[in-house]
Amino acid sequence: MKKKTVSFVFLILVSFHAFSQHPYILKIHFNDPQNQSLSIGEAYWPGKPYHAATIYNNSGSPEKGVYTFRGTVLYPTAIRIFQPSKTTVFNKLIFIDSGSQEITILKKENSYEVESNTPVENERRSFLKQMDVHTMDDQLNGERFLEYVKKHPRSYIALFALINQASNFPYPEIFKKVEAAFDKQIKDTKSFQYYLSVFDPKLNHPVDSLALGKSSDGTEINLSSFRDKDYVLLDFWASWCAPCRASVPELKKLYKKYHQKGLEIISVGSSLSDFKGDWSKASQKDGLNRWVSIFSEPPYPAGKDIGIKYGVTGIPTTILIDKKGEIIGRYESDLPALEKQLKKIFQ
16 A cells, blocks of 8 residues: 555656646645744755746735745745744745645744645655655765665656755765666756756865855855865754754864864854844853854855755754865764764874
């Protein structure tokens, strides 16, 4: 029975045989009395000419706790839901398709969770389960990923996973095999062509010159400023995030232990997930002034929010970058794994 269900889901997802615009209606149920507005936007390239979606109304107010968004899509695509007002803050990634779809956002203590039963979201959950990872941002096992694409060569979930993997991890040789395993329907998409134009394995696109943002004293910060350091750890956090704040003492220990050996830490806050005043107060209270702290907000020196640039969809997230500017590790609420990696590097 389970096999039939997955097959049915997949057939729905590959129903587009021509890349014409298809209308969608997205209804988001979110009953939070403090919340007055929600916004949505494409997840991977806002402002770029590779849009798979057209969003007619990218923000709105609730009507009986329901936010309604309309637009068109060329094919199933990833979007982000975020809260632009100064009440609650979050940033969630989901996939949408043509037709009418409904999701629910549930507030649970200091976090927000998305519940949905749309075919494209069901495939995303199935994909994550088969890859044995928690989020689209986790590093995938290359051979397992290849087998999935061979079985589902028209999977848009796999297409966006490939883009995300190449954005966040060193370009492994297995990617060429994954590329070749996709059906022509996927290879003809603007998204796939964008991927080919950006992630050339011969160039490997190091990010050491990438502008990050401004530090608390207004200084423009980019990774090339840290060429004298062998490794840079980007720590994405927010003032309201209890696990983020709880991890600070451990980060301080790691900094004290490895800073002189070549480790730098850059703490990153964002206007998409926090308020600058709260972030600044929390930074001072937690003693983050011993390393660089930046707050990502418009106008973005890197063209978009730095968290979106690095594919961050949840916090706390730490990303380890080597001297070449290549990402060699990503850790979500897993400081023991980070510590193990640093110990291996510096021993």
